[in-house]
Amino acid sequence: MIRTIRGLRQYLAKVNGSVGFVPTMGYLHEGHLSLMRRAVKDNDCCVVSIFVNPIQFGPSEDLSKYPRDIARDTRLARSAGVKVLFFPGENEMYPEGDPLTGIEVEGVSQGLCGASRPGHFLGVAVVVAKLLNIVQPRVMYLGQKDAQQVAVLRMMVSDLNFPVKIFVCPTVREPDGLALSSRNKYLSADERRQAPALYRALKLAREKMAAGESDAAKIISLIKKLILDETNASINYVSCVSLKDLKDVRRINEDVLVALSVGFKSARLIDNIIFKV
């Protein structure tokens, strides 16, 4: 485990070969581990960062109670074959407090989760730019569950010519379909029982689209109805957007991302599927 930027740079200066990088906020689950196993397999060295990035949380969000367990994370990462854990403190990443430099990715940051989380993707972009400059990996591994994050970081990497490839791994799910998330821990037993309805709704949408339904509004209604019928959650959004620029589509005649966010009393959950025409 390395806790300083200087220490990590010194270590990496001695590494021969390709570096794979998995950025995380810790409280690792099988989704993170699938990224790590892939990064270990594809590279000579795999670096995993664990940093709960304060600048991507809004003032009313769950920064202080975000789950942390570094001992367990260390064990899990090691079991996935990871040799280098970068675990910096806030003072190491933001020695002057909030950075003056912001990275705004127009277009893809504003919709979906960005609409109700202003500044969230700016915080994500800044911390990932920092980590890319510190680690200088050949490949960065991201999970499809955070689809908008993937889109924002893809655009940033492309627009700013970061010398890194992005590899996206599929969402890992519980046997009942719930997408793995560190925030699932917040759910009450009753909410946990209801939560698989999110993926059931997305699967139903996929079936309808595969059967020829191309009206995005109808697909969205279907998803909302199933979730409202089968859970106590409120719906933040259900959207059907173009996979390439995250803009809303009316007719499904191109590859789309169907993404949703719902609010249970104790946690906000997201999930999505990609449908290719």
Added chain:
Amino acid sequence: MIRTIRGLRQYLAKVNGSVGFVPTMGYLHEGHLSLMRRAVKDNDCCVVSIFVNPIQFGPSEDLSKYPRDIARDTRLARSAGVKVLFFPGENEMYPEGDPLTGIEVEGVSQGLCGASRPGHFLGVAVVVAKLLNIVQPRVMYLGQKDAQQVAVLRMMVSDLNFPVKIFVCPTVREPDGLALSSRNKYLSADERRQAPALYRALKLAREKMAAGESDAAKIISLIKKLILDETNASINYVSCVSLKDLKDVRRINEDVLVALSVGFKSARLIDNIIFKV
């Protein structure tokens, strides 16, 4: 001369040793050449970029008439010992048109030239981030004449942990004191005769500060008076700011940057001095 990002990356992959980088907009003068000679001296390989970056020009600014002479630039760079000129077209740097990704450096981008050139330093930050990711130099060489640009890029590099050092070279001047600038070419004969008044005013300010004058408002008045008395230029700003954060100071009891911008009929000129207490 290399015109593609891919071509430059392929070339640099074979370079052993340290890379020094001088970003320019071309129409090279002795100021640029002083940066190049330093970069050649300090590194195994010196890369100079020539790119008139469209996104740092406002709609009413001089993008289309900005002076260009690549044949002369090539000759001059070669005479300074430069082996690699990176000369990309707009399509190479911005294949999708204006990038969606913006880099805003709060605090240091807003005052001085930023006040009348909204978006200018965002455009500078984006293109330099791109170039740093493409060239991956050990050191980037900048000129003190563009003091605010230096401050913005220093902050960006520090906040985002770009693995590069910034080396600032002193402003190079004509024998009569006029700071070298590609835009001096715009000046009429009469304006050219008047223009050295800018540096005379800054030198007078330095003398007064060295003699103990610590009232920033008095220093600023002195400079404005000299320029208005001795030229037909209008004053965009004359500012006395803290060297560390570019915030206005009232009393000169820390290291300051005294910076000015004036508008002649045919060109906007800037100049500055640093005064250390």
